[in-house]
Amino acid sequence: MGQCSGIMDRNRVFITGLGVVSGIGNDKRSVSNSLRTLSHGFSPFPAYPPFEDDVSSLVKLVSTPKGFDVDSLDFEDWTYPDCYKIRREEMRGLAPHGVYVYCAMKQAIEDATLSSEDVSNSETGIYTASGGSPRLVSSNMNRMRELGPMRCSPTGIVSSIAGTLSFNLVACFKILGNSCGYSSACASSGHALGYAYNDIALGNQSRMFVVAGEDVNYESVVPFTGMRALSLESDPTRASCPFDRKRNGFVSAGGGVALVLESESEMKRRGATPYAELLGWGQASDGHNVAISHPEGEGLVRAMGNALRSTGVRAEEVDYINAHATSTLIGDASEGKALKEVFTKVGANPQVSSTKAITGHGLSLASGLEAAIVCLSMREGFTPGSAHIQNVDPEFEALNILGETTDASPSLAMSNSSGFGGANVSVLFKKPCTSSYP
Amino acid sequence: MSQGSLLANKMSDQRSMKAEVSGTPKTGSEALLRDTLKRCSPETLEAALKYRASGDVTLVPVIVLGIVERFLDPEVISKLRSGDDTVRFMEDLGLDSLTMIEAIMMVEESLGVSIKNEELLNLRSVGDLKVFIQEKITGFKSGESNEFYTIEQVASVMPQQDPFLFLEQANLSDRAAKGRYTISGQEDFLQGHFKGNPVFPASIMLEALGQLAVFSLLKNPPSEVGSSIDMSEVYFTGVDGVRCHRVCKPGDSLDLSIRLKRVRAPLAVFSGQITVGGEKAVVAEEITLAFKPMEPSTNGNGSEASALRDVSVSPQSTNGSH
Numbered sequence: 001m002g003q004c005s006g007i008m009d010r011n012r013v014f015i016t017g018l019g020v021v022s023g024i025g026n027d028k029r030s031v032s033n034s035l036r037t038l039s040h041g042f043s044p045f046p047a048y049p050p051f052e053d054d055v056s057s058l059v060k061l062v063s064t065p066k067g068f069d070v071d072s073l074d075f076e077d078w079t080y081p082d083c084y085k086i087r088r089e090e091m092r093g094l095a096p097h098g099v100y101v102y103c104a105m106k107q108a109i110e111d112a113t114l115s116s117e118d119v120s121n122s123e124t125g126i127y128t129a130s131g132g133s134p135r136l137v138s139s140n141m142n143r144m145r146e147l148g149p150m151r152c153s154p155t156g157i158v159s160s161i162a163g164t165l166s167f168n169l170v171a172c173f174k175i176l177g178n179s180c181g182y183s184s185a186c187a188s189s190g191h192a193l194g195y196a197y198n199d200i201a202l203g204n205q206s207r208m209f210v211v212a213g214e215d216v217n218y219e220s221v222v223p224f225t226g227m228r229a230l231s232l233e234s235d236p237t238r239a240s241c242p243f244d245r246k247r248n249g250f251v252s253a254g255g256g257v258a259l260v261l262e263s264e265s266e267m268k269r270r271g272a273t274p275y276a277e278l279l280g281w282g283q284a285s286d287g288h289n290v291a292i293s294h295p296e297g298e299g300l301v302r303a304m305g306n307a308l309r310s311t312g313v314r315a316e317e318v319d320y321i322n323a324h325a326t327s328t329l330i331g332d333a334s335e336g337k338a339l340k341e342v343f344t345k346v347g348a349n350p351q352v353s354s355t356k357a358i359t360g361h362g363l364s365l366a367s368g369l370e371a372a373i374v375c376l377s378m379r380e381g382f383t384p385g386s387a388h389i390q391n392v393d394p395e396f397e398a399l400n401i402l403g404e405t406t407d408a409s410p411s412l413a414m415s416n417s418s419g420f421g422g423a424n425v426s427v428l429f430k431k432p433c434t435s436s437y438p
Numbered sequence: 439m440s441q442g443s444l445l446a447n448k449m450s451d452q453r454s455m456k457a458e459v460s461g462t463p464k465t466g467s468e469a470l471l472r473d474t475l476k477r478c479s480p481e482t483l484e485a486a487l488k489y490r491a492s493g494d495v496t497l498v499p500v501i502v503l504g505i506v507e508r509f510l511d512p513e514v515i516s517k518l519r520s521g522d523d524t525v526r527f528m529e530d531l532g533l534d535s536l537t538m539i540e541a542i543m544m545v546e547e548s549l550g551v552s553i554k555n556e557e558l559l560n561l562r563s564v565g566d567l568k569v570f571i572q573e574k575i576t577g578f579k580s581g582e583s584n585e586f587y588t589i590e591q592v593a594s595v596m597p598q599q600d601p602f603l604f605l606e607q608a609n610l611s612d613r614a615a616k617g618r619y620t621i622s623g624q625e626d627f628l629q630g631h632f633k634g635n636p637v638f639p640a641s642i643m644l645e646a647l648g649q650l651a652v653f654s655l656l657k658n659p660p661s662e663v664g665s666s667i668d669m670s671e672v673y674f675t676g677v678d679g680v681r682c683h684r685v686c687k688p689g690d691s692l693d694l695s696i697r698l699k700r701v702r703a704p705l706a707v708f709s710g711q712i713t714v715g716g717e718k719a720v721v722a723e724e725i726t727l728a729f730k731p732m733e734p735s736t737n738g739n740g741s742e743a744s745a746l747r748d749v750s751v752s753p754q755s756t757n758g759s760h
Contacts (some may be wrong), residue, residue: 075479088509089537151547154539 001151010201014274017112017260019104023063038387040358060234063253063360096135097213100256108258128165129188129212135162135219189368190417190425193219194281212368216254241388242325242354250326253360275375279428282306286379287423297338320410325354353386367417604646615654623688647710661732670732679723
């Protein structure tokens, strides 16, 4: 964490570009519109044979990027929006979510106005987050058993295992700096963001891409049913309703996100405009249960405390929290307790919302997508509300939960993520004072 | 994409996966062949179906090239269709080794042959692949098959070494060899040949041909010799009928080829030719090397005496003639 180094020794880190491919939009404008109007990105998920008649066990909704079709087991069948061009030799190594992330990366490079030299040099690296592609792993294994190893695709491994995003994007975008994939389930892209911050803050790199993505298909979604973690509702407003009394599980999301982080000097050299300053981060672990968050949110309390301490920010200065809250009974409750411990207890009353009410829960994608949402809210002047709350659970009544999107941007925002095993990450963003945007 | 089609698509996909797992026949049915070749041209599929029925090996080139073409970027397809067997997969068509594996898998599935990794390494050009597959199917060795050697393999055999090794890869067949040297521009002698105008000396081009001939003698001694050849005892003795047709400069890749014309110990006579991008650069009607067959008791790691070094000062040198 580099917490022993003084705050003054660190380079400041800014977010200067982003790209999003998600259920709520495949570009900045549509994502912002969805957040302003709180329009969800869910679509029906098909019943899966041979259990299609057992309606009570079926997942009904998912959050899928529109304009992409990456369902086929043959990548040459895949389609994506015409504004992108992915060469065959690039496509063959990608997982379904690799296509989403590739397109998000193109957006982010254009958004940050980076030249190809800016992307490919020893000072520019990439950290990635994804759980791999269970769909491709399973089809490769089936093919291997059936036809033998020599009939398996030579890119079967690099397209499917957990490091797939790193392998492919480093090659496709000719990345020469640091590269690594992070795997801490729903906190993965929070870790990627945090360690990318460290690399720039400590002077190891001057620019980092942070990208994250997940498939959204039978093999990536349905296994969560067995954990009783998914909502089985068919009404979108009931299926994902963090903080609501009747919340009953999350809606799975797929997609891709890409963020460009730069040191202050590199940003100034290029004359780039920041969305937000990444002030720093904190992490801590529950040490409690493999899949259930600590009932008092202990690890998250310490993660938020570490983020505040390492950035020198006081709890009262934080005016917006993008919560991890996925709409599960236990998870939301434990985050609520943690927020009360860190904020309410010291008299702070930041606005709190969970944008997962409309985006769904993208697992490895979540923290990166929510960082992009915080960036958009700071640049475009809004604070996203927490949709689909009919009755706030009494558990959260002491918190300032924002039901509707407001027209003022947060000035200092925190974004939380918690993953399996009780891995908690908390990241702090500051609205830049010199933004040339309204 | 509408919700409806999304749904239909996913549904059909789950089913197709099941079908593939449980029902794929090991030897191809027509349906499987059609599926394997679904992105190839109709002519390719037609030829493959006919081949299945008739076993007519004259159809093989159409099938193999049709499969390769399916993996190419549109802008290089005309190169493949030019009919030139020297077109190389990697350098000329931009295929990497992973794509080669994809193409080979498809060839294997379509023609019912199986190809080993080490065989794959020797398939560098369209001609290599055509001949190789034909041999696989007929079981008949035409003697045209190639063995490919990298620069490391070449350097481990040759008496010449950097900075006087002008052979960076070689392809040996029965009584002929192909090789390549790319003029980097960093060669010391280019500073003075000529002042302000780096031109690769014709004498060095003959040296490169001579080195390819040496490599083929050492690696693949002609059957008439009946033993291996002492690496420290190969010398240049003469060259006849040299014509230079083209000035070669830094960045040019010299495609070297030699063919053994006759051998009678201690002399071996080769013809040689250099082309650059298909354009004739140098022709040598006869390059003669003197060699010494290895005595059964001789240790091959003898003196470091460099063979062939005198080529650049030989009377036949055409140095500067162009």
